[in-house]
Structure formats: C-alpha cells, structure tokens
Amino acid sequence: MESYNQQIEVDDVTLFFKREDLLHPYISGNKYRKLKYNLAQAQQEQHDTLLTFGGAFSNHILATAAAGADYGFKTIGIIRGEELASQIEDNPTLQQARDFGMVFEFVTRDEYRRKETPEFKAYLQTKYGCFYRLPEGGSNALAVQGCEEILTEEDAVFDYICCSVGTGGTLSGLINCSKSSQQVLGFSALKGDFLQEDIRKFAKHQHWELVTDYHFGGYGKVSEELIQFINCFYQKYRIPLDPIYTGKMVFGVFDFIRKGKFPKNSRILMIHTGGLQGIAGMNKKLKKKNQIEIIYE
Numbered sequence: 001m002e003s004y005n006q007q008i009e010v011d012d013v014t015l016f017f018k019r020e021d022l023l024h025p026y027i028s029g030n031k032y033r034k035l036k037y038n039l040a041q042a043q044q045e046q047h048d049t050l051l052t053f054g055g056a057f058s059n060h061i062l063a064t065a066a067a068g069a070d071y072g073f074k075t076i077g078i079i080r081g082e083e084l085a086s087q088i089e090d091n092p093t094l095q096q097a098r099d100f101g102m103v104f105e106f107v108t109r110d111e112y113r114r115k116e117t118p119e120f121k122a123y124l125q126t127k128y129g130c131f132y133r134l135p136e137g138g139s140n141a142l143a144v145q146g147c148e149e150i151l152t153e154e155d156a157v158f159d160y161i162c163c164s165v166g167t168g169g170t171l172s173g174l175i176n177c178s179k180s181s182q183q184v185l186g187f188s189a190l191k192g193d194f195l196q197e198d199i200r201k202f203a204k205h206q207h208w209e210l211v212t213d214y215h216f217g218g219y220g221k222v223s224e225e226l227i228q229f230i231n232c233f234y235q236k237y238r239i240p241l242d243p244i245y246t247g248k249m250v251f252g253v254f255d256f257i258r259k260g261k262f263p264k265n266s267r268i269l270m271i272h273t274g275g276l277q278g279i280a281g282m283n284k285k286l287k288k289k290n291q292i293e294i295i296y297e
Contacts, residue, residue, distance in 0.1 A: 029274020147173020
C-alpha cells in the first residue's frame with residue numbers, strides 16, 4: 001500500500017500510518033482538511049480577512065496564518081493570554097504566524113472564555129469590520145466535510161481507524177466516511193469525556209468510541225513517560241510524533257495492543273494529524289524544567 005508511509009508489525013496486529021502531516025509544510029494534517037472548504041466559503045462570500053482564536057502554540061493559528069498567506073487573505077488571531085504579547089520572540093508558533101502576516105490581539109483568559117458572547121462578537125465586529133470567522137481549533141460543519149475526505153476506498157480493509165481528538169471535528173469526519181464494519185477510536189487529548197456531545201453534533205454513525213485514558217493530565221500536559229515513548233518511537237520507526245495530539249494517540253494504541261484489546265490479526269490505521277510545529281515550543285518548556293526533550297529531526 002504505497003499511500004501509507006509506514007507499516008508496523010506489533011505482536012499479532014498490523015499497524016499502518018496515514019501521514020496527513022505531510023500534506024503541507026505549515027497547513028498540515030487535519031488543519032489542511034478543516035480549512036479546505038472554509039477557505040472556499042470565505043472566497044465565495046468575498047471576504048478578504050480571516051479571524052480566528054487560539055493559544056500560545058496553536059496548530060490552528062499557524063495553519064490559518066499560512067493559509068492566509070497562500071490564498072490572499074488577511075489574518076487576525078485572537079490569542080489567549082495577554083502576557084504572550086511580550087513573548088512573541090520566544091514563541092516559534094507565534095513568530096511564524098506573524099511572519100505569515102497574521103495580526104494578533106492578546107486577551108486575558110477571562111475575556112477569552114467570553115469569546116462566544118454577543119458582547120465580545122460585537123466588539124470584534126466594531127474593531128475589525130467584516131471578516132470570516134473560524135472557530136477555535138477550526139471545527140465546524142465545513143471542517144467536518146473536509147475531514148470526511150481523509151479516508152479513501154482502499155482504507156476499507158482496516159478494522160480500526162484511530163486518531164487523536166481535540167475538538168472532535170476530525171473524528172466526526174472519520175466516523176462519517178468510515179465503513180459500518182470498522183470501529184473508529186478517538187483518543188482524547190483533553191481530560192474528561194465532555195467531547196462526546198460535540199462529536200454527536202456531526203457524527204452520522206454509531207461505530208465509534210472516545211477513549212479518555214491517555215490525556216496525560218489534560219490538554220498541553222505531558223509526562224516523562226510520554227516523551228520517552230515519542231523518542232523511542234522516532235528512533236525505531238523514523239516517524240515524528242507531536243506530544244499534544246498524535247503522540248498520545250499512538251501511546252494509547254500501543255497500550256491497547258499490550259493489554260490485548262485488539263483481536264488477533266487486526267488491521268489498524270492510525271491517522272497522523274500533524275502538529276509537529278508545536279514540538280519546538282514544547283521543547284523550550286521542557287528545557288526550562290531540565291526535562292528530556294523531544295527528538296524529531
């Protein structure tokens with residue numbers, strides 16, 4: 001299967017990796033899929049500006065900035081954490097997004113939590129005028145439509161489809177384009193199971209499960225065990241994993257195998273959703289704590 005960059009034999013199951021991270025240098029993985037139809041809609045509505053939201057090392061922020069540069073949109077990023085305004089030079093993600101032309105507005109965490117209120121929306125409209133609004137993480141109906149194109153007919157041979165979950169848009173798309181004979185497993189990067197409802201808003205089928213045991217403390221949290229796993233995986237298979245999303249998913253898949261949760265001779269497809277740009281920022285944090293860093297190139 002030439003479209004899969006790696007086949008891995010582990011115990012009695014076979015793993016395949018779909019390298020969505022290789023789709024584009026900056027608009028990579030599921031961000032490429034999520035933006036595809038949103039960009040088309042923005043063009044159809046004759047917008048010249050994209051506005052969206054994200055945190056310090058957001059994959060979505062960088063992907064939106066890169067897409068704006070590629071497709072001729074101005075871009076505005078509403079960034080969580082007012083202290084980051086003075087830390088751009090120490091933040092590889094924000095640096096790169098700025099280089100692509102994105103304009104930032106840094107808001108307090110309390111203000112950020114109110115971003116969906118009518119008052120905050122009116123404030124943005126007054127300040128920035130007409131723009132195409134993309135949600136945090138990029139997940140909406142058009143994003144799900146894009147993610148429905150991840151799987152192809154040749155992927156019908158797999159028994160399990162596995163991916164990481166942040167907002168639920170990618171998992172919903174995979175559920176919708178998978179076969180009823182397949183089980184779709186989403187490994188949540190967030191603590192708790194509240195994403196179930198977000199996924200149900202878009203998922204058209206029931207053959208899926210949200211796995212919530214591999215968040216390593218919550219979104220953006222990592223452990224030495226996870227970092228060591230990511231480094232060992234890279235050394236053995238030469239596939240880089242990000243620590244926020246795909247690294248946690250692959251750790252979970254291997255733990256499932258170790259615990260015998262996959263039937264013998266199962267064929268498992270893991271979706272690499274990108275996010276590798278965030279490793280540089282994570283390594284800066286790990287270095288400050290004198291912890292082991294991620295090897296990825």
